Amino acid sequence: MITLLMAMIRESLAIQHERDLVYCRNRVKEVAVKMGMGIVNQTKLITATSEIARNMLIYGGGGIVRLEVIIRGKQEGIQLVFEDKGPGIADIQKAMQDGFTTGRTLGMGLPGAKRLVNEFAIQSTLGQGTTVKILKWKNG
Amino acid sequence: MGTELFEILRKNKEKVLQLWLQAQQTETEFSNNFNTADELRAQSAEFVDLLLSTIDESNIQDFSPPGLESLTDYISSLTISRARQGFSPRETATYIFTLKDALLQVLSEQAGTDPMQLYKASMQLSKFVDNIGILSFETFITGREDVISQQSDEMAELSTPVIRVWNGILAMPIIGTLDSARTQVVMENLLQGIVDTGSSIAILDISGVPAVDSLVAQHLIKTVNATRLMGAECIISGIRPEIAQTVVHLGIDLSQMITKATLESALKFAFNSLQLEVRRIQKDKAN
Secondary structure: OHHHHHHOOEEEEEEOOHHHHHHHHHHHHHHHHHHOOOHHHHHHHHHHHHHHHHHHHHHOOOEEEEEEEEEEOOEEEEEEEEEEOOOOOOOHHHHOOOOOOOOOOOOOHHHHHHHHOOEEEEEEEOOOEEEEEEEEEOOO | OOHHHHHHHHHOHHHHHHHHHHHHHHHOOOOOOOOOHHHHHHHHHHHHHHHHHHOOOOOOOOOOOOOOHHHHHHHHHHHHHHHHHOOOHHHHHHHHHHHHHHHHHHHHHHOOOOHHHHHHHHHHHHHHHHHHHHHHHHHHHHHHHHHHHHHHHHHHHHOOOOEEEEOOEEEEEEEOOOOHHHHHHHHHHHHHHHHHHOOOEEEEEEEEOOOOOHHHHHHHHHHHHHHHHOOOEEEEEOOOHHHHHHHHHHOOOOOOOEEOOOHHHHHHHHHHHOOOOOOOOOOOOOO
16 A cells, blocks of 8 residues: 555656755655665765756756656666756766766766666766656665 | 826816825725824825826826826835835725715716716726726735845844854854855854964754755855865764755755764764864762
């Protein structure tokens, strides 16, 4: 029954300001806690969310986060899709390298986020925007 | 809307004001907020004056051209002052929309009998007043947002206290999210605290920070570096197990910094480097 209720969670959060990041993180945390995700996985997911959402805000000019609870077989997890209509990423391979940045940050955001979650997919078209999809299993 | 209609409205300014004041009295209970009816009357008269002298054929179609500044400025300041006086948004909106009723009534009484002309004029006039309402609403929201951002600034200021735990040792507990603006405050307070107290060790406790992502880590590294430039040492304490794992997975190297799991161990480390010792007092056996 709880699983069924969790499956109903599907929502979109807009990221336009830095304060939206805080709300987005808190919302992801709420859902993760409700699901019974352990504190380590929770922190990993929240940190990955924070990285990607901030990237979206800084480089993509803001966008939308779609939060969804996924059930696959006996596993349940949280899926987040980050969509922006920004300039896009010219070289995804480079962007996924540790320490690569076009800004003045550490350059660990995207590659770091990938290591923190179970599934990670990135798609980008120059001039059209970027979509990042991540998934974290409850016990993954 | 023809020029003659504007003339009609201008000529019947007193009538508009009269009807508007009546409408205000029937629509809402204004009595509590305004000290005197005179004050309300004066304000309303000013509004009607300005509105009727500003409105013309070109700007009734389009609410944005130059020439409307005096009106838009007036509406903004009116909204803000009403909000400060304790009017609810609903009251202010009613205040503006009852003006529409007054204007339309005067128009229908004086503007002749051509229904098509009257219909067009009413539509334009009502759209114009609607725009005033929207502007007032926007101003109201902007005012609220200013208050919120002001409060969050105050919160950032309040929530980053520098505590002198010992002679030469400062501690700074950080609660909440460490964003760029916050880091700036933290860094300023910490560095100033080091100068003011002549401390050589600063402990930055992040027990209350919910997540350490690469930006927070970068801010921490900067703070530590700045502290070192001042000739003091900065210890980061309150690294929880889940934070430690996350930082490692992220691939951030914090090994150049002195980090401790708890404030207690950071304090012990600080005592050690200042060659201080905390001991239990041994009771003299002779007594």
